[in-house]
Structure formats: structure tokens, C-alpha cells
Amino acid sequence: MTVPARFSFNQATAKYWPIPDLVAGCVAAGVPAVGLWREETAAHGLDKTAALVRDAGLAVTSLCRGGFFNTPDWYDENRRAIDEAATLGAPVLVLVSGGLPEGSRDVDAARAHVGEAIGALVPYARDAGVRLAIEPLHPMFCSDRCVVSSLGQALDLAAPYPSETVGVVVDTYHIWWDDQVWAQIDRAGREDRIASFQVADWATPLPEGVLLGRALPGDGCVELRRFRQAVEAAGYQGPIEVEVFNAEVWARPGQEILESTLAGYLAHVD
Structure with missing residues (x-):
């Protein structure tokens, strides 16, 4: 199986595959890049993980996640996340904004705070690259995870800040439903804001616990290839990560997950 040069295997897709095995499996399959998560890299050791992927010749396409600006320690925690991304050689830190502050119903204020918080982090992120x-x-x-609900939002x-420091994630699972998404992808390209493109399908019916409703490419109802074509038409030529949260997928051996992910990617994304 020929692996496309832009394909990146996000660590979350094989959540229980130990990092050394994931790295070895990707290298053996010819996968050029991985997306990493903070919790797993911390458990294995940040510096140890950085050395492992570097020595294996794998690129790190993103680190997930910063954000959660509704928590009291958001500033220090996001500075740590930026430092970790820099150590891993990840050019992109994915921000999940967080939900409503405890006791609040003011979604407009919560969303405005996200913009202000990102602005406070811009100088630090810029200096860290x-x-x-x-x-x-x-x-x-x-309500609980992310007050930013559309690509337009x-x-x-992002608009007040330099595009080289603040961009957006185009994640098919989260935005496929939006009737404005194609115009917003075009806008994102014109504004040079597409920092990451992540692919997952939408499982139908959703399993209990919608957080785990992502499916491997081709196992859901999203026009994945249309999204890939749209971001390319908007000028994005960067990595394409497959990031899936699904308990049934996670129960399978890591190498099998990787093989199924690649097969779905080639059939429905590439």
C-alpha cells in the first residue's frame, strides 16, 4: 500500500497503542507523520517522545490540545502547551476553547473571552514558533467543551491576529453539517488561516456518548473527498490528519487500526 506524502496518523485514532509501538508501526508502514496528544506524550515522557519521533524520521504535524479558556489556570497551562509543542517540533497547537464558565449562561461573553485569551498568548506562541x-x-x-461552534466563528x-501565528482547524467531523462551510473554507484560504486539516467520518447512528462518534474514513456519511478538494482549492497543501475517537476502533490492535485508516483514506479522502 502506497502511503500519500501528506497523510498523518493522529495518535488518538489508536488511543491504546503505546507510543514506541505506534512510532515503529508508522515507520514500518511508510507513514511520514503523526499528530500527538499532550496526555500520552506526558505519560511516556515529553523529551523521550520528542527524541523517539525525531530519531524515527517522523514529522509531528500537530499537538492537541491547548485551550479550555474557561478554567482559572488557562494562561499558564497554555504556555506549557506551547512549550511542549515546540519541544516536539509540532508547528501547530490545536486549541479547544472550553465551554461556559461555571454558573454562566452567557455564551457571547465566553466566546469573546476566547478571542482575548488567544490574543494574550500570541506573543509567546510567536516567539516559540x-x-x-x-x-x-x-x-x-x-456548553461543556467548546463555545466555538462553526468555522466562521x-x-x-482569529481575525485580529497575524495569520502566521493564529489559524483554524478544519475538522470534517465537527463542521460537515454547516451550510456555510464551503464559503468559510474559501474565506479561510483567502485569509491564510488554515493551520490544520483533520479528517473523521460521522457515525450513524451515533454510539452512546457522542464524543466517541467519530468513524474511520468511509464508515460514515461525510463527503470527505469534497472537503479535501475544498481545502486544496483554498490553497492548503499541508498535512491531512485522520483523528478518530471510537471505542470499537480503539479495541482493535494498533497495526490493524492503522491499516484500516490508510485503506479508508485512500478510498474516500485521497
């Missing part, structure tokens, strides 16, 4: 990428999540996550929040 890390691009902050605002990820909109499906509206069902607005993410672009509005």
Missing part, C-alpha cells in the same frame, strides 16, 4: 489553531466543535459540545476570533 508555534501556530495556534482554533478548532470549532459541533454545537452539541458548546473561529475565523472571526
Whole structure:
């Protein structure tokens, strides 16, 4: 199986595959890049993980996640996340904004705070050489995980800041439903804001616990190839990460997950 040069295997897709095995499996399969998560890299050791992927010749396409600006320690925690991204050689730190502050119903104020918080982090991220990428999540996550629910909202929040330091994530799972998404992808390209493109399908019916409703490419209802074509038409030529949260997928051996991910990618994305 020929692996496309832009393909990146996000660590979350094989959540229980130990990092050394994931790295070895990707190298053996010819996968050029991985997306990493903070919790797993911390458990294995940040410096140890950085050395492992570097010595294996793998690129790190993103680190997930910063954000959660509704928590009291958001500033220090995001500075740590930026430092970790720089150590891993990840050019992009994915930001999940967080939901409503405890006791609040004011979604407009919460969203405005996200923009202000990102602005406070811009100088630190710029100096570290890390691009902050605002990820909109499906509206069902607005109250507890992410008050940024559309690509248009993410672009509005990014607009006051330099595009080389603040961009957006185009994640098919979260924005496929939006009738404005194609115009907003075009806008993102014109504004040079596409920092990351992540691919996952939408499982139908959703399993219990919608957070785990992502499916491997081709196992859901999203026009994945249309999204790939749209971001390319908007000028994006960067990595394409497959990032899936699904308990049934996670229960399979890591190498099998990687093979199925690649097969789905070639059939439905590439």
C-alpha cells in the first residue's frame, strides 16, 4: 500500500497503542507523520517522545490540545502547551476553547473571552514558533467543551491576529453539517488561516456518548473527498490528519487500526 506524502496518523485514532509501538508501526508502514496528544506524550515522557519521533524520521504535524479558556489556570497551562509543542517540533497547537464558565449562561461573553485569551498568548506562541489553531466543535459540545461552534466563528476570533501565528482547524467531523462551510473554507484560504486539516467520518447512528462518534474514513456519511478538494482549492497543501475517537476502533490492535485508516483514506479522502 502506497502511503500519500501528506497523510498523518493522529495518535488518538489508536488511543491504546503505546507510543514506541505506534512510532515503529508508522515507520514500518511508510507513514511520514503523526499528530500527538499532550496526555500520552506526558505519560511516556515529553523529551523521550520528542527524541523517539525525531530519531524515527517522523514529522509531528500537530499537538492537541491547548485551550479550555474557561478554567482559572488557562494562561499558564497554555504556555506549557506551547512549550511542549515546540519541544516536539509540532508547528501547530490545536486549541479547544472550553465551554461556559461555571454558573454562566452567557455564551457571547465566553466566546469573546476566547478571542482575548488567544490574543494574550500570541506573543509567546510567536516567539516559540508555534501556530495556534482554533478548532470549532459541533454545537452539541458548546456548553461543556467548546463555545466555538462553526468555522466562521473561529475565523472571526482569529481575525485580529497575524495569520502566521493564529489559524483554524478544519475538522470534517465537527463542521460537515454547516451550510456555510464551503464559503468559510474559501474565506479561510483567502485569509491564510488554515493551520490544520483533520479528517473523521460521522457515525450513524451515533454510539452512546457522542464524543466517541467519530468513524474511520468511509464508515460514515461525510463527503470527505469534497472537503479535501475544498481545502486544496483554498490553497492548503499541508498535512491531512485522520483523528478518530471510537471505542470499537480503539479495541482493535494498533497495526490493524492503522491499516484500516490508510485503506479508508485512500478510498474516500485521497
